[in-house]
Amino acid sequence: MTMDSVGVDIPTCVSICKSLENIVKKSIGPNALHTMISTATGKVLITSDGLTILKSLHLSHPIGRMIVDAVTSHHRITGNNSKSFILLLTELLKQIQHFTEKSTSQSNFIDRSGSRQDLIRLAHAFHKLQIEILPRGIVVDLLKSSTVTSVNQETHRNVKTTYQAIITTSMAGKLNPQTSEIFMNLVCDFLSTSVKETGCLYANLMQIIEMFEQFCVEVVGLPMSESRILEGILLQQDFAVTEDNFIEHSDDPCKFILVDCNLSEFKPDVDSTLNLETQSQLTKALEFKSKIMMRFLQQCQSQGVRLIVSTQRFSEMALFLCKKFGISVTHCAPEDTILHLASLCELFPIYDIQECLTSENVGVAKFCQLLTLGAHRFIHLGVQSEKLNIHQIVVCGPIHGLCRQYYNCVLNSVKSLKTWLQSEMVLRDLSPSELSIKKLTPGKQPIGICIPGGGVAEFVMYKTLQILKDSESDAYLKAAYSILGEAVLSIPRTIHENSNSSEYKQKSFICRLLEIKSLWDIEGFAMGVNGRNGQICNTAELGVFDPLVSKVMLINDVLSLLQQLLRIESMISVPTLKSSQSDLQNL
Numbered sequence: 001m002t003m004d005s006v007g008v009d010i011p012t013c014v015s016i017c018k019s020l021e022n023i024v025k026k027s028i029g030p031n032a033l034h035t036m037i038s039t040a041t042g043k044v045l046i047t048s049d050g051l052t053i054l055k056s057l058h059l060s061h062p063i064g065r066m067i068v069d070a071v072t073s074h075h076r077i078t079g080n081n082s083k084s085f086i087l088l089l090t091e092l093l094k095q096i097q098h099f100t101e102k103s104t105s106q107s108n109f110i111d112r113s114g115s116r117q118d119l120i121r122l123a124h125a126f127h128k129l130q131i132e133i134l135p136r137g138i139v140v141d142l143l144k145s146s147t148v149t150s151v152n153q154e155t156h157r158n159v160k161t162t163y164q165a166i167i168t169t170s171m172a173g174k175l176n177p178q179t180s181e182i183f184m185n186l187v188c189d190f191l192s193t194s195v196k197e198t199g200c201l202y203a204n205l206m207q208i209i210e211m212f213e214q215f216c217v218e219v220v221g222l223p224m225s226e227s228r229i230l231e232g233i234l235l236q237q238d239f240a241v242t243e244d245n246f247i248e249h250s251d252d253p254c255k256f257i258l259v260d261c262n263l264s265e266f267k268p269d270v271d272s273t274l275n276l277e278t279q280s281q282l283t284k285a286l287e288f289k290s291k292i293m294m295r296f297l298q299q300c301q302s303q304g305v306r307l308i309v310s311t312q313r314f315s316e317m318a319l320f321l322c323k324k325f326g327i328s329v330t331h332c333a334p335e336d337t338i339l340h341l342a343s344l345c346e347l348f349p350i351y352d353i354q355e356c357l358t359s360e361n362v363g364v365a366k367f368c369q370l371l372t373l374g375a376h377r378f379i380h381l382g383v384q385s386e387k388l389n390i391h392q393i394v395v396c397g398p399i400h401g402l403c404r405q406y407y408n409c410v411l412n413s414v415k416s417l418k419t420w421l422q423s424e425m426v427l428r429d430l431s432p433s434e435l436s437i438k439k440l441t442p443g444k445q446p447i448g449i450c451i452p453g454g455g456v457a458e459f460v461m462y463k464t465l466q467i468l469k470d471s472e473s474d475a476y477l478k479a480a481y482s483i484l485g486e487a488v489l490s491i492p493r494t495i496h497e498n499s500n501s502s503e504y505k506q507k508s509f510i511c512r513l514l515e516i517k518s519l520w521d522i523e524g525f526a527m528g529v530n531g532r533n534g535q536i537c538n539t540a541e542l543g544v545f546d547p548l549v550s551k552v553m554l555i556n557d558v559l560s561l562l563q564q565l566l567r568i569e570s571m572i573s574v575p576t577l578k579s580s581q582s583d584l585q586n587l
Contacts, residue, residue, distance in 0.1 A: 008063065008568045010097045010119070016064045017090035023057070024050050024083045029495040029531035032173035045401040048174050049408060050082030051075045062571055070561045078550040079415025080170055084491050088558050091487035093565070096122060099479055116569070118476075123566040125480035130559040133468065135429040139552060141464045142457055143426075143437055143449070145526050146548050147540070151421065151446040156198045162448060163417050164188055165543040169453050170413040172531070172544075174405070179224060183406060186393060187413055189229050194391045202421040202446055204388055205414060212411055214340040215392055218403045221374040222396035227406070230392050232382035233344075234371065235309065235330060235337060239379065241319045242328045243306060254368035256307035256381070257300065257361050258338050258349040263293055263310070263318040292353060293318060297325045299357040307368055307381075311335050328368070330379055344385045420448045420547035449548040454528025454539035455492025457551040459516055462488055463526075488555075489513070492529050499534035512536055 026033040027048035037045045037056045047053065054068045067089065075082045099122070100115045149155065149162050167187050171180040195204045208215050217234050219226070243249075300308070308322065310331040322329045342349050345363040366382035373394065383390055395410060397403030426449070427440060440447070451457050465485035472478040493509045512529065515536050519527050528539035 008571050010093060010100060010115075010566075013063060013565050014090070014093045014097055016061060017067065017086065017093055020054065020057075020064070020067065020086050021090045024053055024086055025494060026498060027053070028083050028087070028173065028491075029498040030172040031498050031500060031532060033498075043401065045405070047401075047405050049405065049412075050086070052405075052408065054082065054086075063565070063568075066564075067561065070557065074553065074557045075412075077415070078419050078547075078553055079412035080546075080550055081554045084554060085558060087490045087494055088487055088554065089561065091490040092483060092558065092562055095483040095486055096566070099483060119566045121476045122480060122483075123563045125474070125476040126484075126559050126563055126566075128477060129480050129484065130556060130563075134552065134555060134559075135426070136434075137468065138461055138464050138555075139426050140430065140434050140437065141460050142451060142548060142551065143430075143434075145456060145460050146449050146451045147545070148423075148440065149448045149450075151201055151448055152199045153197060159198055159201070159448070160188065160192070162450060162545065163191070163420070165545045166416050166420055166450060166547065167413040169544050169546060170416040171409050174409050179406075182224065182227065183410055184413075186227055186229065187410055190391055190393050191417075193229060193231075194389050196387070196389055199446060200387075202418065205418045205421070207388065209411075209414055209418060211336075211340050211343075212414070214337065216407060216410060217378075217392060217394050218407050219373045219376055219394055219396045220400050220403045221376075221398065224397055224402070224406065226373075226394075226396040228394050230380065230394060232365065232367070232380060232390055233341070233392050234394070235333060235379040235381060236376075237330045237333055237379065238377045239370065240314060240329045240331050241323045243323065243326045246328060249306075250369045251367050254306045254365045254381075255304045256309060256363050256365060256368070257305050257357070258342055258347055258363075259308055259310040259312070259353075260335070260338055260349045260351050261310075261353060262312040262314070263296070263322075263353060264289070264315040290317070290321075293321055296353040296357070297321055297327065300327055301325050303357055303359075303362050305357075305362060307365075309333055309338065309341065311338055341383065344388070344390055345383055346385075416547055416550065419549045419553070420450055421446060422547075422549045423447050423449045425549050426552050450545040451548045451551060452526075452528055452538070452540040453544035453546045454531060454537075454542075455495055456526045456528040456539060457546065457548075458488040458491050459520075459526045459528070461485070461555070463517075463520075484555075484559075495531045496529045496534050499529070499531055 023035070027035060027050065032048040034046050034048045035053050037047065037053065039045075039056075045052070045056075051072060054071055057064075057068070059065050059068060067086075071082050071085045074085055096119070100118050103115070103118050147162070149158055151159050164184060167184045168180060171184060174180075175183065191201070191204075194208070195201055214233065217236065239246075305327060308327055308329045308331075310329065311333055312331060314322070314329055314331045319329060338349055341347065341363070347363045348360050350357070350361055363383065366384065367380070368382070369380040371378045371380040373396075393410060395403060395406045397406055423446075427435065451460075462485045465481045465488075469478050469481035469485065472481060489509075496509050496512060512534075516527050519536065523538075525538075527536045528544070529535075530537045530539065530542065
């Protein structure tokens, strides 16, 4: 067996990251440009969503795939920062390449033991920075520039104002301002109508994200303005059969059951084979099957059941009997839909029609209606839950690509809100004196922490790392502070470049950086970059906010990937072994 080994060095990683950066760089900020993606099947998608662009590339190089996988994992949790991830990683690798080139040419700067040894020592320095410095020193300084919001019923108005700003920031650049405002209001209305208590917001967000495909329905073929919030849920199937006078009773309360078995089939307690020798025996066997169905439907009728939602297809005979007993049926429903309904309504689905029907199997909906949206027909079921006011987001778009883009923006904005409320992740390592900066007491009540956008977090980190660098004696840790400090500035620098304004053309980013330092000394807090015009301003006044946790997670995840890349020496291609005939016979 022959295995090919290819060396992996920093220039290779830099080259791959630069290629990725060139693709996503112009799609950062509120003035983001969009990328047109054309698939092999002829589908066209126009988007500025970083993860969508990166996943469409089908990279062949393992390092490239490794980077995209890391971005995907980060985005799956935070719902954001995919483009910032690439920017930051690229700049870190470029700075490291410059450091290693400088260290090999200046023997008095550092022990010359080869660039590979330098990279390993740098990896150790970045690990220390990630484990010790980031959760304490850097987070404390970020906290000073952050806004803390208590999440309870008394602060409902402040909570709503803050999450409106976070949603708007999350959608900026991905949608135009008018569309962004429509979907921001849609998400806010959904949360306002669905969440019963503000203090339960985080738990409700987790439930919504976990089953988002059930809480959000895409309708292709309608204009975006038709997007709406509906009470209850939509089943994406039509009725297989309806009871008589269904329209007259569609607004009445409707009892329903969830079935995960075939009404025409049943399994005996013990596996057996039935041998039928005569026509009369066959007739009796069919009558027996029919009796079991009839007995089950009689139980349904006695319990007042008007709707059966089933994952299995019903036979024509089963549908005929259901209609005869005045029961509507929708079948071939996805199993996830059944589980979602069962979870919301706290019901037990029926897995065997020979089971005795109880109240634990029967749910009650406020209404059951047939709803038509464009060319699509849905069953609109007004289900209720003690934990959540059940509503559904209907996202409309003229074509599938736009509809999917709107859907992803809504999902990512909900994920951003979740990370806003995960404050314990950044507070758990802080001492009481450090927490006293914002008068915080972890565990007392849920809180959300956000920081002004437009590069404020990056400017704060840059200043902190510069101070740490000046007081550090270890050469490699000093280099790690300097490298990360310069790298984080790539994010506000790109926002400034993409503003494409006359201000940007007149003043370079270095001038803007000096201006920020000067204003920081005067005002006492960090300014940010207005992504629309390139000016330095208080971005908090513009309502631009990012969850603090997502910023910390970005640095943490990028540093984790960076350490892996610094330790990779070679890449081995292992061919697939073909099994011989003798091997197959031995299996």
